[in-house]
Amino acid sequence: xxxxxxxxxxxxxxxxxxxxxxxxxxxxxxxxxxxxxxxxxxxxxxxxxxxxxxxxxxxxxxxxxxxxxxxxxxxxxxxxxxxxxxxxxxxxxxxxxxxxxxxxxxxxxxxxxxxxxxxxxxxxxxxxxxxxxxxxxxxxxxxxxxxxxxxxxxxxxxxxxxxxxxx
Numbered sequence: 001x002x003x004x005x006x007x008x009x010x011x012x013x014x015x016x017x018x019x020x021x022x023x024x025x026x027x028x029x030x031x032x033x034x035x036x037x038x039x040x041x042x043x044x045x046x047x048x049x050x051x052x053x054x055x056x057x058x059x060x061x062x063x064x065x066x067x068x069x070x071x072x073x074x075x076x077x078x079x080x081x082x083x084x085x086x087x088x089x090x091x092x093x094x095x096x097x098x099x100x101x102x103x104x105x106x107x108x109x110x111x112x113x114x115x116x117x118x119x120x121x122x123x124x125x126x127x128x129x130x131x132x133x134x135x136x137x138x139x140x141x142x143x144x145x146x147x148x149x150x151x152x153x154x155x156x157x158x159x160x161x162x163x164x165x166x167x
Contacts, residue, residue: 001092003099006048006060011037013057014050021082032080038161039064046076049100051083051092059083061096063104064162066113068132069154073110077158097124104147111146113156118143132156 006014015033022028039045044064051059059082066077078100083092101112114121118128118140126143131153134142144152157163 001051001053001058001095003049003051003096006050010050010057011040014048014060017057017060017084018080018082021085022080032082035161036060036062036080039159042159042161044159044161047100047103049096049103051096053087058087059092059096061093061100063100063112064159066159067157068113068152069157071110071150071152071154073148073150074108075110075152076104076112077156077162078112078114079116079162094124101125101145101147110148110150111144111152113142113144113152113158115141116143117141134158 015037018033018036022032036045039062045062046065047063049061050057061078061081063076063078066075068075078097081093081096104112113132114126115134115137121143125145128140128143130139131151132142132144133139134156142156
């Protein structure tokens with residue numbers, strides 16, 4: 001499996017993969033693929049990586065700028081992250097996340113935040129210590145990983161394409 005940056009020929013495949021991956025999810029709202037396209041249009045798609053195996057895209061992760069009200073440094077939001085249904089639970093999402101985080105660290109990023117279930121993202125190194133908020137969302141779902149050993153605190157704001165349906 002190869003993890004590489006997206007290319008122009010990947011854009012439609014990324015959208016389709018993301019839409020299919022999120023369709024059965026209770027928290028999916030059908031806008032996930034379009035949000036990646038919008039981040040790309042807005043210039044907010046800082047890093048977009050695909051997992052390719054046998055010439056087919058089987059996974060994708062997006063990273064975009066995020067703001068944290070009481071934190072310093074450059075923070076990024078991770079997501080959406082998608083893996084083809086027949087390839088899930090094989091560590092592909094984790095490999096995509098770790099590669100993206102490694103690249104962000106080389107760029108001097110302070111860390112990365114996301115909204116998600118701790119059981120899924122905790123094993124990747126993300127934590128929730130109730131110091132971050134995002135609207136009225138349960139704080140346990142607002143998670144982060146530091147890349148400079150300085151834990152963040154405050155209200156998280158994601159790229160506008162990801163904010164549209166937030167609480």
